[in-house]
Amino acid sequence: MPYFDTPDGNRQFFKDLGEGPPVVLVHAWSLSSAMWEYQLPVLLGAGYRCIAMDRRGHGRSDQPATGYDLDTLADDLAALIDRLDLHDVRLVAHSMGTCEITRYLARHGCGRVSRAVYLGAMTPYLNGAVGPQPVEATLAALHADRPGWFRDAAPAYFAAPASGVSHALVDDGVTTILATPLEVQTACLRATFGTDLTTDLAAVEVPALVVHGDADASAPIDLTGRPTAELLPDARFELYPGAPHGLYVTERERLARDLLGFLGG
Numbered sequence: 001m002p003y004f005d006t007p008d009g010n011r012q013f014f015k016d017l018g019e020g021p022p023v024v025l026v027h028a029w030s031l032s033s034a035m036w037e038y039q040l041p042v043l044l045g046a047g048y049r050c051i052a053m054d055r056r057g058h059g060r061s062d063q064p065a066t067g068y069d070l071d072t073l074a075d076d077l078a079a080l081i082d083r084l085d086l087h088d089v090r091l092v093a094h095s096m097g098t099c100e101i102t103r104y105l106a107r108h109g110c111g112r113v114s115r116a117v118y119l120g121a122m123t124p125y126l127n128g129a130v131g132p133q134p135v136e137a138t139l140a141a142l143h144a145d146r147p148g149w150f151r152d153a154a155p156a157y158f159a160a161p162a163s164g165v166s167h168a169l170v171d172d173g174v175t176t177i178l179a180t181p182l183e184v185q186t187a188c189l190r191a192t193f194g195t196d197l198t199t200d201l202a203a204v205e206v207p208a209l210v211v212h213g214d215a216d217a218s219a220p221i222d223l224t225g226r227p228t229a230e231l232l233p234d235a236r237f238e239l240y241p242g243a244p245h246g247l248y249v250t251e252r253e254r255l256a257r258d259l260l261g262f263l264g265g
Contacts, residue, residue, distance in 0.1 A: 004083045006056065006076045008067060013060035014053035014080060018044040023090045023263065024081065025052040026097030028120075029192060030177040030185050032059030035094070038252040039259070046260050048090075053080055055100075057184035068187035070195050074104040087112050090263045094119040094248055095219065096192045098228070106200035115263060118210045119255075120245045121228040122219050125196040129223045135193045139186055146182060150174050156217045159244035169249065201231035208235045209262040211255065213243025236262070 003011050015033055023043050025036050033052035043050050054061040056076060057068065067073070077100055081089060089112050093101045098121040105113060127135070141149045154174055158165040210232070212225025219225070221239075229237035238258055243251050 004053075004080055006067075006079050008064075008072070010056055010062040010064050010067070010076075012053055012056060012062065012076060012080070014051060016049070016051050016084070018047075018049045020047040020049050021088055021090065021263075022049045022051060022084075022086045023092055024077075024086070025050065026077065026091065026093040026100050027052070027055065027058070028095035028097060029122075029188055030058070030180045031173070032176060034059070034176060035173075035248065038249060039092070039256070042256040042260065043263075046264070048263070051080070051084065051086070053077075055188075057188070058180050063181060063184060065183075068184065069191050070099055070103040070197075071107065073100045073191075074107050077101070077104045078108045081112055089113045090115045090117070092117040092119070092259070092263075095122050095245065096188060098123050099192050099195065099197060102197045102200045102204065103195075105206070106197075106203045110205045113206050116204065116206055116208045117259065117262065118208060118212075118225075118228055118232075119248060120212060120216055120219050121210060121224045122192050123224060123228045124198045124201055124231055126193045126219075126223060128196060128198075132194070135189055139189065142182060142185065147174075147178060150177050157244060158246040158250055159215060159242070163244070163250040165246075165249060173246075198231060201228060202233065204232055204234075206234070207262075207265075208232045209238065209258065210235050211238045211240065211247065211258060213240040213245070213247050213251070215242050216245045216247075218245035 098118045210229040229235045
């Protein structure tokens with residue numbers, strides 16, 4: 001299995017599949033590179049090289065006690081891109097991953113990147129929009145009953161059962177999430193909500209696609225998707241009516257068309 005070393009000496013897992021222009025996929029909070037199972041076959045079939053890493057503390061990567069601030073996470077992403085010497089990169093990120101790619105582009109520049117995709121964005125600054133109370137309430141609930149909180153939240157994440165997502169798929173997602181330690185989830189949630197990326201978004205110099213559902217309970221569109229598209233200098237905004245946060249599953253067919261149209265455009 002391929003691994004790379006981060007600047008502070010952690011070992012991180014990544015997948016590197018196919019040949020062609022590189023697409024780097026950055027996963028959501030508490031999940032792993034496995035979340036891209038519906039997108040990988042589409043991208044590989046279209047002739048792209050797909051690289052998807054497990055963020056530190058997640059999946060098969062090391063679980064250090066520190067390094068969950070966005071600067072360090074952006075440096076981890078840069079270390080992978082540099083190690084593989086990737087150029088003309090298409091960045092595709094979901095949820096917390098959109099915060100990472102934004103900080104990466106602001107901190108390391110756009111020289112290696114040609115396009116960026118924001119799926120269910122958590123940018124620009126949720127604490128600024130709603131204050132810290134929702135995060136602290138969520139963390140209190142996680143510390144009280146983490147499995148129960150995630151199982152209760154999962155149906156809204158996938159708009160189940162209306163979206164047709166099976167109980168098995170929902171359970172699989174919860175199982176993956178619970179493998180991420182609580183202390184890692186806590187640090188990442190605070191970084192995602194508590195970092196103001198307004199200036200970072202304005203500094204992104206590559207074309208961007210922003211895809212967001214108007215039934216997203218995790219990242220309400222008027223606090224995240226719409227202002228993100230407005231702040232990015234060159235953005236195309238795609239609204240998915242009725243789509244939840246887990247649109248990479250529920251809207252995978254439309255998303256495949258939009259991704260291929262944008263990445264090759």
